[in-house]
Amino acid sequence: MRKVIVMTAILALTACGQESNDKIQQAKAASEPTVAQAPVAHWALEITEGQRATITDTTGRLMEHGFTPYIYEHDGVKHFLIGPYATQAQALETQEKIKQKPKLDGIETDIIELPASN
Structure with missing residues (x-):
């Protein structure tokens, strides 16, 4: 009878340990950093007002x-911009x-595509 109780206790502890180990592994996996791509802004509004007002x-x-x-x-060329925007549609809306x-x-503004950053 004593052996049965000891074996049951060992099995119960082993099962608890496995469950805890699984939870630890899940927590580790969830805490690992993930690489997410942020939307790249490629569009802007270039202000082309002219000489009527200062910047x-x-x-x-x-x-x-x-x-x-x-x-x-x-x-070497300076541009006066509003933005940047992820899509041309967002620039058009603005x-x-x-x-x-x-x-x-x-x-006055023109929608321009920004050069890709290196």
């Missing part, structure tokens, strides 16, 4: 309405929003 005036007007421009330099704001009248 600071244009920046101020845009920021008052929730658009944050920045200067991007590529191959361009339409700018056109609909009366206080941003005169700010």
Whole structure:
């Protein structure tokens, strides 16, 4: 009888240990870092307003309405941009929003594709 109790206890402990080991392995697998690709921004709006206003005036007007421009330099040429956007459709949507704001009248933009970063 004693052997049966000892064997039952050993089997029970072995089973508990296996379950705990499985849980530990699952936790380890879940905690390992996964590599996720973030959407790459390839599109932006280039501000082509011309000489009617300074960059600071244009920046101020845009920021008052929730658009944050920045200067991007590529191959020695500086570009005044809003964005970047993951898709051309997102850039087009922002361009339409700018056109609909009366206080941003005169700010012209072109949708451009940004060069791939190396």
